[in-house]
Amino acid sequence: xxxxxxxxxxxxxxxxxxxxxxxxxxxxxxxxxxxxxxxxxxxxxxxxxxxxxxxxxxxxxxxxxxxxxxxxxxxxxxxxxxxxxxxxxxxxxxxxxxxxxxxxxxxxxxxxxxxxxxxxxxxxxxxxxxxxxxxxxxxxxxxxxxxxxxxxxxxxxxxxxxxxxxxxxxxxxxxxxxxxx
Ligand code: SF4
Numbered sequence: 523x524x525x526x527x528x529x530x531x532x533x534x535x536x537x538x539x540x541x542x543x544x545x546x547x548x549x550x551x552x553x554x555x556x557x558x559x560x561x562x563x564x565x566x567x568x569x570x571x572x573x574x575x576x577x578x579x580x581x582x583x584x585x586x587x588x589x590x591x592x593x594x595x596x597x598x599x600x601x602x603x604x605x606x607x608x609x610x611x612x613x614x615x616x617x618x619x620x621x622x623x624x625x626x627x628x629x630x631x632x633x634x635x636x637x638x639x640x641x642x643x644x645x646x647x648x649x650x651x652x653x654x655x656x657x658x659x660x661x662x663x664x665x666x667x668x669x670x671x672x673x674x675x676x677x678x679x680x681x682x683x684x685x686x687x688x689x690x691x692x693x694x695x696x697x698x699x700x701x702x703x
Contacts, residue, residue, distance in 0.1 A: 531647075541630040548629075549622055554579070554589050556626060559598060559619050566663060566693035568682065570613045574696045578660055598622070649700045661698035664691040668699065 539553070546556040561578050562570060569578075576586040590613065593599040598619040604610035615623070634640045645665060652658060663669055668681040669691060677686040681697055 538630070542626075545626040545629050549626065552589075554581070554585075555593060555598070558586070558589055558593060559615065559623055560626075562599065562613055562615050563620070563623050564694050566690055566695045567612075569660075569694065569696040571610060572613065575613070577696065593619075652700065658699045659696050660694050661700060662691075663693055663695050663698065665700060666695065666698045667701045668697070 542556050542560075543553050546553050549556070557579055558575055561575055565574070565578075572583065572586055572590055575590070576583045579586065590599065590601075594601060596618075597616055600614050600616055601611045602614060604612050645662075648661065649665075652661075663679075663686065666679075668679055669686070670678045670680055672678055675688050677688065677691050678684070679686050
């Protein structure tokens with residue numbers, strides 16, 4: 523039986539997808555292309571590979587690989603070998619895709635007057651949902667249990683054992699875990 527939470531989640535998700543689809547049409551792209559570009563614009567340096575794009579979007583590696591090929595041909599992404607592990611290829615937005623994303627975000631991201639309240643509500647929904655499903659990953663770094671605040675503008679990831687810039691704590695990460703309660 524469908525419950526109220528299900529109805530509201532379904533409505534939010536269908537509205538978002540419909541706006542994304544419209545934005546993709548305007549740019550001459552498919553929905554999945556926009557989803558990949560959006561993901562790359564918010565993920566951190568540990569999460570920008572073809573494998574993580576495929577996990578995040580829940581699509582097969584084969585289909586993501588075709589989309590990545592198209593985006594690279596169109597000059598919308600660039601592939602760069604990882605400086606720490608040459609076997610890994612990292613994906614980055616280009617100037618062209620960053621400009622396109624600015625246009626897209628203007629049409630799909632609403633300007634909430636009480637943004638903090640709305641964000642806290644989304645955070646709480648995601649956290650409860652992930653706990654309920656026993657899933658983890660792809661949360662915002664600043665809410666991760668491995669993120670240590672070392673003082674003004676100084677952060678550390680205790681999983682990767684590396685320093686983080688403040689801007690990185692706002693990105694999403696494949697390894698993210700909420701605090702357990
Ligand atoms: S603190 Fe958590 S979310 Fe941030 S980089 Fe480390 S594992 Fe990822």
